[in-house]
Amino acid sequence: MVKRVDEAFGRLLDALTSLGLRDNTVVAYTSDHGCHFKTRNGEYKRSAHDASIRVPLVLSVPGRTGPAPRRLVSLIDLPPTLLDAAGLPVPAQMQGRSILAEAGEPDDDDHDDDVFVQISESQVGRALRTRRWTYAVVARDADGWDDPGASEYGEDLLYDLDADPHELTNLAGRPEYADVAADLRRRLIARMVAAGEPAPVISPVTVDR
Incomplete structure (x- = not known):
C-alpha cells in the first residue's frame, strides 16, 4: 500500500x-x-x-x-x-x-508533544497519543451516534508504545502506572477543554492483580 x-x-x-x-x-x-x-x-x-x-x-x-x-x-x-x-x-x-x-528543525523530546483524538459512532471516546503513550477513555453510557460528548468518562486503554509498539498489553488500571495515567488524564482533560468541550470527570479504572 x-x-x-x-x-x-x-x-x-x-x-x-x-x-x-x-x-x-x-x-x-x-x-x-x-x-x-x-x-x-x-x-x-x-x-x-x-x-x-x-x-x-x-x-x-x-x-x-x-x-x-x-x-x-x-x-x-x-x-x-x-x-x-x-x-x-x-x-x-x-x-x-x-x-x-x-520543517528541518532538530528533534524535540518535549513532554507536551501529543495529539488529541475524538472517537464517535462506535463509542463516545477521547484519547491522547504521545510519543510514548496511548491513553484512551470512553463514556460507556453515551451513544456514539447521537451524543457528541459526555460529562463523564472511564479509563479504557493505556499502552506503553516503547515497550509494546503493537499495543498488545493494556496497562490501564495497573497500580504501578497510576502516576502515568494521572498525568495523561490531566493532559487529556486540558486538550478537551482547549477543543471547546466542558471539562469532564474521568474515572480511573482498577484491575485485580
Missing part, C-alpha cells in the same frame, strides 16, 4: 511538471482514518489504536525542501499548513498550527 501511494504520488508530481504547474501547485495526500480490520473492536476503525488513528500525510510545497518536522502532527494541522503554503494568513481562531515553519 505504501509503495503504491508513493508511486501514484510521484506520477501526479510528474504530470504537474509536464504541464508546467509544479512550481505553483501545493499537493497534499492524506486520509481521514486508518483501518484495523475488526482486530480491535467489532468494526473496521474508530478506536484509539495506532492502526486506526495513524494516517499517511505526503506534502509537496514549491520551494520547500528538507525533512519533515519531528513533532507529532494531527489532521487539525493541515488547514493552517495549506493556508501557509498558499501564502495566506492563518486566522487566529483556527485550531492547529502550520508544520511548514518547523
Whole structure:
C-alpha cells in the first residue's frame, strides 16, 4: 500500500511538471482514518489504536525542501499548513498550527508533544497519543451516534508504545502506572477543554492483580 501511494504520488508530481504547474501547485495526500480490520473492536476503525488513528500525510510545497518536522502532527494541522503554503494568513481562531515553519528543525523530546483524538459512532471516546503513550477513555453510557460528548468518562486503554509498539498489553488500571495515567488524564482533560468541550470527570479504572 505504501509503495503504491508513493508511486501514484510521484506520477501526479510528474504530470504537474509536464504541464508546467509544479512550481505553483501545493499537493497534499492524506486520509481521514486508518483501518484495523475488526482486530480491535467489532468494526473496521474508530478506536484509539495506532492502526486506526495513524494516517499517511505526503506534502509537496514549491520551494520547500528538507525533512519533515519531528513533532507529532494531527489532521487539525493541515488547514493552517495549506493556508501557509498558499501564502495566506492563518486566522487566529483556527485550531492547529502550520508544520511548514518547523520543517528541518532538530528533534524535540518535549513532554507536551501529543495529539488529541475524538472517537464517535462506535463509542463516545477521547484519547491522547504521545510519543510514548496511548491513553484512551470512553463514556460507556453515551451513544456514539447521537451524543457528541459526555460529562463523564472511564479509563479504557493505556499502552506503553516503547515497550509494546503493537499495543498488545493494556496497562490501564495497573497500580504501578497510576502516576502515568494521572498525568495523561490531566493532559487529556486540558486538550478537551482547549477543543471547546466542558471539562469532564474521568474515572480511573482498577484491575485485580
